[in-house]
Every structure is written in structure tokens, then in C-alpha cells.
Amino acid sequence: MSARRPPHSAPALHEGHRARKRFGQHFLSDQTIVEALVSAIAPRPGQFVVEIGPGLAALTQPLVERLGHLTVIELDRDLAQRLRAHPQLRVIESDVLRVDFASLLPGADPAADPMGADGTGSARLRIVGNLPYNLSSPILFHLLPWAHVVQDQHFMLQKEVIERMVAAPCSAAYGRLSVVLQWRYAMENVLLVPPQSFTPPPRVDSAVVRMVPHAQPAALHWPTLEDTVRVAFSQRRKLLRHSLGHWLTEQGYGGRFDLQRRAEEVPVAEYVALAQALAGTAPATQPPTQAAESQ
Numbered sequence: 001m002s003a004r005r006p007p008h009s010a011p012a013l014h015e016g017h018r019a020r021k022r023f024g025q026h027f028l029s030d031q032t033i034v035e036a037l038v039s040a041i042a043p044r045p046g047q048f049v050v051e052i053g054p055g056l057a058a059l060t061q062p063l064v065e066r067l068g069h070l071t072v073i074e075l076d077r078d079l080a081q082r083l084r085a086h087p088q089l090r091v092i093e094s095d096v097l098r099v100d101f102a103s104l105l106p107g108a109d110p111a112a113d114p115m116g117a118d119g120t121g122s123a124r125l126r127i128v129g130n131l132p133y134n135l136s137s138p139i140l141f142h143l144l145p146w147a148h149v150v151q152d153q154h155f156m157l158q159k160e161v162i163e164r165m166v167a168a169p170c171s172a173a174y175g176r177l178s179v180v181l182q183w184r185y186a187m188e189n190v191l192l193v194p195p196q197s198f199t200p201p202p203r204v205d206s207a208v209v210r211m212v213p214h215a216q217p218a219a220l221h222w223p224t225l226e227d228t229v230r231v232a233f234s235q236r237r238k239l240l241r242h243s244l245g246h247w248l249t250e251q252g253y254g255g256r257f258d259l260q261r262r263a264e265e266v267p268v269a270e271y272v273a274l275a276q277a278l279a280g281t282a283p284a285t286q287p288p289t290q291a292a293e294s295q
Contacts (some may be wrong), residue, residue, distance in 0.1 A: 026131055028058040028156070030197035037208055040190045041128055041154050050103055052086045052096050052129030052139070052155075054083060059130065073099055098141055101125060101146040101148050124151040133158045133202070137177060144222060153211040154190075158202075162189050162209045175236070175263045179229045180197045182268045183218065185211040187213075218272045225275035232263040232271070240266075253278060 014105040027290070028034060043049055054060040054072040056079070064070040071090040074080040092099065106123050127150060131139055134220060136157050143153065160173075167173035167186050181187065191208035195201040228244070235243040241259035248257065255277050257270075263265045 008027055027055050027199050028197060029199045030193075033191070033193055033197045034062060035056055036163050036191055037154070037156070038066070040208060040210065041126070043067050044127070047126055047151075048102055048124075049126045049128060050101070052127065052131060055130065056108075057083065057086070060089070061127070062087075063128070071104060076194075097135075097142050101127070101143065102149050103147055111256060122148050124149055126151050127153045128155070130156040133161070133204070135168070136161055140177075140181065144180070144184060145214040147217075150213055152213075153185075154208060155211070156193060156206055159192070159205040159207040162207045165209060169267050170265055174232045176226075176229045179271050180222070180226050181267050183220075183225060183272055184222070185213055217277065220272060220275050221279055224278055225272060228275050228278065229263075232266070237262045238262070248278075251278060 001157060018104060041063070043063055044067065045068050047067060049063060049067055049070055049173075051060055051063065051070060054074055055076075060070065060072060060083070069088050069090070071092065072083060073092045073094060073096050075084060075093070075095050077093065080091055083089055083091045088229035125146075127143065136155075138154075143150070161177070164173045164175055164177045166189060167175070167178045188210050189207050190210045193208065195203065197206070198293045231247045231294050232244045239259065240261055244257075244263070245259045255274075257274055271291065
């Protein structure tokens, strides 16, 4: 998570480690919140769980006690070294945006049945983490290609971001992030987390979202959906004919789509149907996959 600090304040020292602003570090320190989060995740022995950004192991320790083994992804070299002292942890020292999540699951086949070999989903990944707020959207988008090998995801994020993720059409929070993620996941806000639950405390409220991949999502080229929605919300206060209309013409799209609406008035299903229709006329190269901003 990232939060502004007074100009001359020193980084907070917690358990012998100074929080590093460039990594957006705010360490979970409220045991009541930790217990509530573990309860929401409900880990069971034998499940394959990956934690993103374990930090000082506030969540890591209770998870591994229930699981027996845990894979963690940590970018901070000093924290990764501390974590390697734990015999039940597999530590991957890396930028999470460079990690191939399908490769983390033993025997995982990216083209396999998303329910797993036994049809129960027991072979799939469970991903958890207290995500840095300055990278939350890029991480969420990075995980999309591996949703078919994921059972569920539980992430602590800025409350405002989660509100955008789960927002309904015709609301101020509904935007690019809402559309792309709701196409692939069923999502719910499961826990509110106040700033004082962290060291150092951020200047925003936090929350925990549960993301469960849809068993049978609408088939489409998801970067095309992302690009379509990016253009639609680029001028969200104007009618779509001023933004999406021109772009659809450039793509050679000859179908029907009501452009006398604003982007926030279009349901997810209609954006999905448009992306499917564009599949035959979209450029051969993949559109950019940068994450949603504040739209």
C-alpha cells in the first residue's frame, strides 16, 4: 500500500524492519483483523496457497500453521531473507508482475480443465495477499490470464478500489476495473480494515475482497474487452458516440451498439458481447494491458 507521509518523517520501524516507501509497505499489525482474515480465507491442510507480499509474516504464520506449507512472493530482499529462515515456506524473491502463476502449481497445465483433474477444483491455486496500493490494479490485471487455475483470491486493498471492483452500472464507481473483473470473477467485500490496523497506518480505509473465478466465463479475447472498455471510459462524462463510436469505426465494426449512452450506463454483458463481436475485426496485435486508473 502507498500513503503520503509528512515531508520530514522517518520511515516507520516495525519488528526491526523499516517500511520502504518505494515498495508501498504498510504492515498488518492488528491481530483481530488477522484472525478475521484467516477465517474468511478458511485455509485447509493440503491446499496450495500463494501469498503475495508476506512482509513481516503477520498473515503468513497463521496460514502456514493451518496449511503445513505455503508459497510466498516477496520483492524486498531483506524480508525475503528473513522468510527463508522458515522451514515451511517456499520463498520466491521476485516482482509479482513477473511471476507465471500457472508454473507455481505442481503439475498444472494452463490448458487443462479449470476444475482440475478430479473435477472438484482441489488442485487449483488459492492466492492471498496484502497488496501494495500503488500496484493493486496492475496485479489484478496480471492475474487474469491464470484465473482458470485459481480457486479463489483474497486481497486486502484500498476500500475505494474494492468499491470500484464490485460496482454496478449507473454508479459513480462503475468503470473499467468493474467491467473487466466482473466478466471473470464473482466478487464481494468481506472485511473492512481501519488504518490503525497497520504499521505505519495508511491515510485511507482498507478492505478485503473475495474473488472467485466464474466456472464458465463468456469466451472472448480478454485484452480486446479491456481495450474496448478503456476507450469507452476515456471520456466517461460524454456520450459513447464521442469516444467509442469513432474507435469502433476505426476497427471496421459494422454491428449495432447503442452509442447514445454514457460508458457507465452499459452493463458488463453488453461490453462482453461487443468484445466478442469485435473478435473478427480487432487488430492482430494484442491491445495494451495496462491496468485501470481511476475510471
